[in-house]
Amino acid sequence: MKKYNVCIVGGGSTYTLGFLKSFARMQEEFPLNKLVLFDIDGERQKPIGQYGEIMFKERYPELDFSYTTDPAEAYKDMDFIFMQMRAGGLHMRQKDEHIPLSFGKIGQETCGAGGMSYGLRSCVDMVEAIHQIREYSPEAWILNYSNPAAIVAECLRREFPDDKKILNICDQPENVVRSTSRLLGCDWNDLDPVYFGLNHYGWFTHMYDRKTGEDLLPKIRQIVKEKGFLPQDAEQRDKSWLETYGFVQTMLEDFPDYLPNTYDGYYLYPEYKASHLNPNYTRADEVIDGREKRVFKECEEVIKAGKLGDKFHAISDAHAEMMIKVAEAIAFNTLGRFILIVENNGAIANMQDDAMVEVVCELGINGPRPLRVGNIPQFYLGLLVQQVSSEKLLVDAYYEHSYQKALEAFTLNRLINDAKEARKILDALIEANGDQWPELK
């Protein structure tokens, strides 16, 4: 059986330990020959790399594992490149979230002004990285998690129009399916969802029982109405995530047709959400005080002990497992189904063909084949056309260095929705991002 060469871009990510453990756990189903971590911050990546050396010696001794800051070393002869960079790092995420909130508007990692701030930085870094990758591995599959996936996907669609081996992925829809399965008391693999939207802005129209074909959405609606989208069923454990998952109940009360992605709450209730966010302590701060500290403390303990000890805990969420399953589907042409970000081309019949939409796809060696959703109702169409236009205008601003297009993107975004506020926030973000953004004139 062929063994694959994989590179993880953003080796210093707080998710990399999850990937290392998942690769060790899934080595029979997705065998590796070589795994290389790459990061532009060698100091941040080093403890993660040292952890990997200790873990793989115990759990995957035949694996050729290394970590580097040298693109040539990272990218040559690769079969799959997993991308999970954070352009600007977590300290810029703090600014992405704090600055809009200081104007009374939502500051969020991937949504609204915060997401657009992050998006322009990601366009710069992702375009540069993928051109570099293609110099060394012209045929590698590039599987991207780097956010904001909606804006990154639109930019890569324009930058690499003929490159059919770039796939943008989000794990949130799968995590909603996993949480829903716990409400239903079934295995999440027994659920067969129908989904439509943009990244971080979508809905489940059906949740079929894969065995019987029954649509379980009415049952889910009833359970959530009675018990809520219970926090203990949420993939996330941090306070802000528990609130986000719990909010699904409110959304289902107001808009019962479809089961929402947890992110929809920001777009449907922007005033409520903004009024419940602390401008001085946001999710970025929670991550810096939480996950980031936990990850690097675990590395420190394992490096100090020189062995893994009891750290090889199973991975409970979708993140790494989903990405590896996506690579498997391509490698072995399994034609499995995944919710992926793809060019619309009629999948959502009444949305423009060149929108990067998130729908269920069949995935194999020839790439994703979207399952057709058909026309979506006017309410959802109105929301999504506004959002996809905002995202497209932001990518216009990136390519044209256009302040005007950026102002239009900010004004059109439902989480800002006011030209004077948009200008104030845009000007503040131009200052905060400096040369990490393209110059806007």
Ligand SMILES: NC(=O)c1ccc[n+]([C@@H]2O[C@H](COP(=O)([O-])OP(=O)(O)OC[C@H]3O[C@@H](n4cnc5c(N)ncnc54)[C@H](O)[C@@H]3O)[C@@H](O)[C@H]2O)c1
């Ligand atoms: N698509 C999804 O559903 C999904 C899920 C979870 C996380 N993410 C994304 O994954 C990424 C990592 O998240 P995190 O919280 O672990 O971030 P993090 O800040 O902990 O780590 C990101 C790493 O990327 C590195 N990096 C930054 N710019 C780079 C570049 N140009 N080339 C190579 N490396 C670079 C940083 O040095 C850092 O080590 C973020 O973009 C996050 O939004 C996406």
Ligand SMILES: O=P(O)(O)OC[C@H]1O[C@H](O[C@H]2[C@H](O)[C@@H](O)[C@@H](O)O[C@@H]2CO)[C@H](O)[C@@H](O)[C@@H]1O
């Ligand atoms: O606020 P963060 O950094 O904790 O999370 C932001 C990301 O949230 C989603 O990914 C979740 C995923 O849904 C969950 O199962 C688990 O893997 O944690 C991830 C990070 O919390 C979202 O899909 C990503 O795009 C966000 O970056």
Ligand SMILES: [Mn+2]
């Ligand atoms: Mn996501």
